[in-house]
Amino acid sequence: MSTGRASSEEIRAFWADELPKAPASFTLGEAPCQTRVGRYEEVSFVADDGQKLEGRFIAPRLMKPAGVVLELHDVGRGMRGWLHLSRWLPLGCAVLSFERRSWREDLTEGYEHASPDPADLAFVRQIKDATSAFLLAQELIPDVPALIFGEGLGAGLGLAAGALGELQGSAPAALALLNPVPGDAACVLSSGTPEGPSASIVAWARGADPEGEGGDALFRTLSYADAEAFAPWLAAPVLLGTSLLDTYAPPAAQDRIASSLGNLVCRKTYPRWAHERVNAFEDTAFSFFQPYIAF
Numbered sequence: 001m002s003t004g005r006a007s008s009e010e011i012r013a014f015w016a017d018e019l020p021k022a023p024a025s026f027t028l029g030e031a032p033c034q035t036r037v038g039r040y041e042e043v044s045f046v047a048d049d050g051q052k053l054e055g056r057f058i059a060p061r062l063m064k065p066a067g068v069v070l071e072l073h074d075v076g077r078g079m080r081g082w083l084h085l086s087r088w089l090p091l092g093c094a095v096l097s098f099e100r101r102s103w104r105e106d107l108t109e110g111y112e113h114a115s116p117d118p119a120d121l122a123f124v125r126q127i128k129d130a131t132s133a134f135l136l137a138q139e140l141i142p143d144v145p146a147l148i149f150g151e152g153l154g155a156g157l158g159l160a161a162g163a164l165g166e167l168q169g170s171a172p173a174a175l176a177l178l179n180p181v182p183g184d185a186a187c188v189l190s191s192g193t194p195e196g197p198s199a200s201i202v203a204w205a206r207g208a209d210p211e212g213e214g215g216d217a218l219f220r221t222l223s224y225a226d227a228e229a230f231a232p233w234l235a236a237p238v239l240l241g242t243s244l245l246d247t248y249a250p251p252a253a254q255d256r257i258a259s260s261l262g263n264l265v266c267r268k269t270y271p272r273w274a275h276e277r278v279n280a281f282e283d284t285a286f287s288f289f290q291p292y293i294a295f
Helices: 008-017 082-091 122-140 153-167 185-190 196-208 215-225 227-233 251-260 279-292
Strands: 026-030 038-046 052-060 067-072 093-098 146-151 174-178 238-243 264-270
Touching: 008 153, 008 215, 008 227, 026 122, 038 082, 038 093, 038 122, 052 082, 052 122, 067 082, 067 122, 067 153, 067 279, 082 093, 082 279, 093 122, 122 146, 122 153, 122 215, 146 153, 146 279, 153 174, 153 227, 174 279, 196 215, 215 227, 227 251, 238 251, 238 279, 251 264, 264 279
Parallel strands: 067 093, 067 146, 146 174, 174 238, 238 264
Antiparallel strands: 026 038, 038 052, 052 093
16 A cells, blocks of 8 residues: 655645634633632634534633643543643643544545545544634633643644644644654554554555555545644644554654654653553643743
8 A cells, every 4th residue: 555645845735725713703601610729611612614612711710821721632532621621720821622523533534535635534624623722722811822732633633733823823832742643644554553543544445445556645635634744834842752552653653753843842752651641741741831831
């Protein structure tokens, strides 16, 4: 199966025409849980295709926020709960998180071999949603540093959202990304039997392209939404975490992303972890973000 990629110029030109904007409308409503130190609100916003998305927003109650964090969750996991998201309050930061629209977690969803337009990919829509949410976070708490934290698929979306925000003058102050997915699909496939969203490429090849004749068009189309493609566009400092037993985001693919990042400040590796939550990475992220917030 061939593994061709679009050029960086072609990918940049595509996204220049597809740049997501901040939501045209959003609403905030007080959540049932409130504390003395935190203001908890349920948020909803409308994506540019009319889809309504819902999320959670928490801001410090007793002080002006020192920053605002967009937190993006991983594949196969819902949006984090109020208590978990409250961990950003001691850092002085507000936080926005949202529930992704329904998706089969299939990187090939929306792909048409007869007309391989990247805009048709369901995952491209996920990237647009994440970027709109990042721009919304900056509207909710303006004039403070905007940060991005993501795990797995959320890290891949966060990398893309940060890069696309930067292209339109709304750059993140810093990003903490753990095992970004998807990253260099060809490298993932060559690393063994992939799991998670990348497994959908193998399923597509077996079901829709058993003769191996459509690989060029598929991989070229997928490259428009690959984390490695967005990595060079980021000037913001990045903390990258890599789990060395990860089969969703194999270390070899993570190495490719790391080498493509424009400003990789720190990289942490976790030899005994697979594709899972890594508490030590979260602790490192808090320390990493501190110099970039507005105390």
